[in-house]
Amino acid sequence: MNPDILKEKIPHGDALFPLMVHIIDTDTRLRERLVCHWHEEVELLVVTAGSAAFRIDARSYPVQAGDALFVNSNCLHAATTAENKPFRFFAVVFQPVVLGSCVEDGISQKYVAPVLDGRTCFPEHIRPDTVWGQQVCSLLEQIRDAYVQQEKAFDLLIKAKLQELWYLLYLHAETVQEPSAAQCDYRVARMKAILSYLQRHYRQKITLPELATAFQMSEGQFCRFFKSMMKMSAVEYLNACRIRESGLLLQETDKEIGEIAGLSGFNNISYFNKVFRRYMHCSPSAFRREHAEKEENVKQA
Numbered sequence: 001m002n003p004d005i006l007k008e009k010i011p012h013g014d015a016l017f018p019l020m021v022h023i024i025d026t027d028t029r030l031r032e033r034l035v036c037h038w039h040e041e042v043e044l045l046v047v048t049a050g051s052a053a054f055r056i057d058a059r060s061y062p063v064q065a066g067d068a069l070f071v072n073s074n075c076l077h078a079a080t081t082a083e084n085k086p087f088r089f090f091a092v093v094f095q096p097v098v099l100g101s102c103v104e105d106g107i108s109q110k111y112v113a114p115v116l117d118g119r120t121c122f123p124e125h126i127r128p129d130t131v132w133g134q135q136v137c138s139l140l141e142q143i144r145d146a147y148v149q150q151e152k153a154f155d156l157l158i159k160a161k162l163q164e165l166w167y168l169l170y171l172h173a174e175t176v177q178e179p180s181a182a183q184c185d186y187r188v189a190r191m192k193a194i195l196s197y198l199q200r201h202y203r204q205k206i207t208l209p210e211l212a213t214a215f216q217m218s219e220g221q222f223c224r225f226f227k228s229m230m231k232m233s234a235v236e237y238l239n240a241c242r243i244r245e246s247g248l249l250l251q252e253t254d255k256e257i258g259e260i261a262g263l264s265g266f267n268n269i270s271y272f273n274k275v276f277r278r279y280m281h282c283s284p285s286a287f288r289r290e291h292a293e294k295e296e297n298v299k300q301a
Contacts, residue, residue: 017155019094019162021147026079026087029280032240033087036078036195036230042116043071043093044165046140050087052079054125057188058229061125068126068137070169073116076188076195080231083281090144098159099166111170119176122169132168139165190215191229198234202241203265208234242266243279250288257284 018041026033033052051064055078056071063069063079071077073096081087096116100108114120126133143161146154194215198206211234212222226234246264249255258269261284266272276284 017098019092019098019147019155019158021090021092021144023090023144023148024088028084028086029282030240031083031279032078032080032232034077034079035244036076038074038076038192039093040073041093041095042073043069043077043091044140045069045071045089045091046137046144048088048090050081050085052081052087053231054079055231056124057185058191059124060231063125066128066137068128068133068140070122070124070126072118072122076192078230090140092140092143092147092162094162099163111166114175115170115173120170121174121176123172132172136165136168139168187225187229190225194226194234195237198238198241202238202245203263205265205267206238238265239275240279243276246272246276246284247280247287250284251291260284 024034034054036055046068047063047065049065051062054061054063054069055076056069057076061069079087096108096112099112115122126136128134128137139161143158143165146157146161194211197211197214208219208223212219215222217225223234226237230237232240242265246260246266249260249263250257253260255263257272261267261269261272264272266275273283276282276287280287282290
C-alpha cells in the first residue's frame with residue numbers, strides 16, 4: 001500500500017527557486033474547500049475572505065479572514081466550511097532550502113532542521129491581533145505581491161522576506177525534547193494510509209466492513225477513527241472524491257454522463273445524479289453547461 005498517493009505532485013517553483021504562490025478562490029458549492037493532502041514543502045497561507053475549519057494532522061483551527069497558518073513539511077492539511085459561503089486564501093509553498101544555501105550551513109542546522117524534525121514547534125494558527133502576527137501576515141502579503149509582479153530581483157526580495165518571517169516564527173516557537181506528536185503520531189500515519197487506499201480504489205465498490213478489515217479495525221472503530229480525524233464520515237469523504245472526479249470529467253471530456261458515473265465509482269446513474277445534486281446543487285448536465293458557458297465567455301473576453 002503506497003501512502004503517498006495523496007501526496008501533492010504539483011511542482012512548487014523550479015530547482016533554482018523552489019517556491020510558488022497560489023491564490024485560491026474556492027468553490028462555494030463544496031463543503032470541503034481544501035482537499036486533504038500533504039507535500040514535502042512547507043506552506044504558509046493567509047485567509048483573505050470567509051472562514052473555515054482548517055485541519056493540520058489531527059488538530060483543527062477555526063480560521064477567518066486575516067488569519068495565517070503554518071503547515072510543516074509532510075503534515076496532512078484540509079479546510080471545510082459551510083456551503084454557499086466564500087473562502088479565499090493565498091498560500092506560499094516552498095522547499096526549506098530557499099531559506100539557506102545550496103549546502104547544509106549553520107542557519108539550516110540551527111533554525112530550519114529542528115523545525116522540520118519536530119524539535120522546534122512553530123505556532124500553526126497565527127492571528128493578526130498581536131504585533132508579531134500582523135508582521136507575519138504583512139510579510140506574506142509582500143511575498144505574494146513580489147511573486148505576482150515579478151519585478152527585477154523579485155526572488156532575492158522574496159528570500160529576504162521569507163527569512164524575516166522565519167525569524168519571527170522562530171521567536172515564538174516552542175522547543176521540545178522529543179520529536180513532536182505531529183511528526184511521529186501513529187494516528188496520522190494510519191490516516192494517510194486510509195486516504196491513500198480510498199483514492200486508489202474510489203472507482204470500485206467499497207464497503208465499510210472491507211475498509212475496517214483492511215486496516216485491522218472493527219467497523220465501529222474504523223468509523224469513529226475516521227470521523228475523529230477527518231470530521232466527516234468515510235462515506236462522505238468517498239462520495240466527495242467521486243464527485244470531484246466526475247466534475248473534472250464533465251469539464252474536460254465529452255463522455256456521456258452515464259459513462260462518467262461509472263468511471264467515478266457510481267454503478268447507478270440515478271444515485272450518481274442524486275449525490276451530484278447534493279454536493280454541487282445542480283445536475284451533472286447543468287454543471288457541464290455552466291462550465292462550457294464560462295469557457296466561452298473567457299474566449300470572447
